[in-house]
Amino acid sequence: MTEPTPAVRDRALSLPAAALPAYLYDLAALREHAREVRAALPGSVELYYAAKANPDREILAALAPYVDGYEVSSGGELTHVHEAVPGHPLAFGGPGKTPAEIVTALELGVRRFHVESVHELRMLAALTARTVPDARVAVLPRFNLPVPDGSLENSSLTMGGRPTPFGLDPAQADETVRLLTGAAYPQLDLVGVHAHLASGLEAAQQLAVARSVVGWATGLADRHGLRLSEVNVGGGMTVDYAGPRRRFDWAAYGEGLGELAGAHPDLTLRIEPGRALTAYCGWYATEVLDVKHSHGEEFAVVRGGTHHLRTPATKGHDQPCSVLPVDDWPHPWPRPAARQGLITLTGQLCTPKDVLARRVPAAGLRAGDRVAFSLAGAYAWNISHHDFLMHPRPGFHYLDGP
Numbered sequence: 001m002t003e004p005t006p007a008v009r010d011r012a013l014s015l016p017a018a019a020l021p022a023y024l025y026d027l028a029a030l031r032e033h034a035r036e037v038r039a040a041l042p043g044s045v046e047l048y049y050a051a052k053a054n055p056d057r058e059i060l061a062a063l064a065p066y067v068d069g070y071e072v073s074s075g076g077e078l079t080h081v082h083e084a085v086p087g088h089p090l091a092f093g094g095p096g097k098t099p100a101e102i103v104t105a106l107e108l109g110v111r112r113f114h115v116e117s118v119h120e121l122r123m124l125a126a127l128t129a130r131t132v133p134d135a136r137v138a139v140l141p142r143f144n145l146p147v148p149d150g151s152l153e154n155s156s157l158t159m160g161g162r163p164t165p166f167g168l169d170p171a172q173a174d175e176t177v178r179l180l181t182g183a184a185y186p187q188l189d190l191v192g193v194h195a196h197l198a199s200g201l202e203a204a205q206q207l208a209v210a211r212s213v214v215g216w217a218t219g220l221a222d223r224h225g226l227r228l229s230e231v232n233v234g235g236g237m238t239v240d241y242a243g244p245r246r247r248f249d250w251a252a253y254g255e256g257l258g259e260l261a262g263a264h265p266d267l268t269l270r271i272e273p274g275r276a277l278t279a280y281c282g283w284y285a286t287e288v289l290d291v292k293h294s295h296g297e298e299f300a301v302v303r304g305g306t307h308h309l310r311t312p313a314t315k316g317h318d319q320p321c322s323v324l325p326v327d328d329w330p331h332p333w334p335r336p337a338a339r340q341g342l343i344t345l346t347g348q349l350c351t352p353k354d355v356l357a358r359r360v361p362a363a364g365l366r367a368g369d370r371v372a373f374s375l376a377g378a379y380a381w382n383i384s385h386h387d388f389l390m391h392p393r394p395g396f397h398y399l400d401g402p
Ligand SMILES: Cc1ncc(COP(=O)(O)O)c(C=O)c1O
Pocket: 050, 052, 053, 071, 093, 094, 196, 198, 199, 200, 234, 235, 236, 237, 272, 273, 274, 275, 276
């Protein structure tokens, strides 16, 4: 169980039932969290927000004072972020960029690319020459690097250190450097290396990965007699859905990054977290429609479900939540109520997979009570299969002060 902030609680209880479910974002809480994250990082370390975690305009704007830029991973994201927070630096990443997306990025002024393959590099060079013949474009090839033993263990999503479609194989590093430093692509500047290897890592694992990526990048530069100015060590700071009050240890991570930056004063280190910045500011608030007893267990069916909040289904966890009791019961018949201590919270979809949280300690939960699911500010609505079963969409509320 995790409690909503007062602003979220008030709104979750004051909305009419027909206005539920609703996503409620506490922007003041988001700002405070982002301020703390920024303060824990050394001043020289750049913080980009991975917009894929939650690209809502209000969220992007609330983060703007605390981040150095945004990482975007599609033409859609880059156009949207460019409009939502104009003037902020963008880094364009993502596998499988189309020529049209690259052209759009160049036309919108994006000048930093995380390049994922040699083919993409050649494509970027050709499109840059055609689209912005006088511009220079900073390139950080993304490498799928080997990592120190055990540092990706327990990661929730592994994108590197093993066979994946992400980034370049380290065996292609020398060819990539030669292409970028030869005469063929005069508009492309090899400024550094990008590596996002996994999500769901603790601070110690993140630091092991960061040291390893920086060590590999400086080794590459030394081998080729180059000077690299940037290393992006990615995002992936853990969010603990089973222990929602615990947060990633930004202080320890910041201290370790400070030491790493101190050992490489010519390098700008950059990180690009998504989930660990925005997960905590969002709640999915809903109403219990019915409570059922089935073969010895109890289920509460809520308005909405995993077609709005797919996070627990994709990650296989129980979404943390709080019950907000509602005493009013308008019907003349008995109010369905839980008789046991542990209740499974499900949605309205016709599939047994529509489970938001299993065996939640919510003794006495009744139809008409409200439930606020927390940690719903990242990879929640935007990764969900909204149209399945044609239920109405939730409301969206960005709470910002009284
Ligand atoms: C390239 C890249 N950078 C950053 C992120 C953000 O990861 P997280 O939200 O786990 O911090 C992702 C997530 O998939 C990614 O693919």
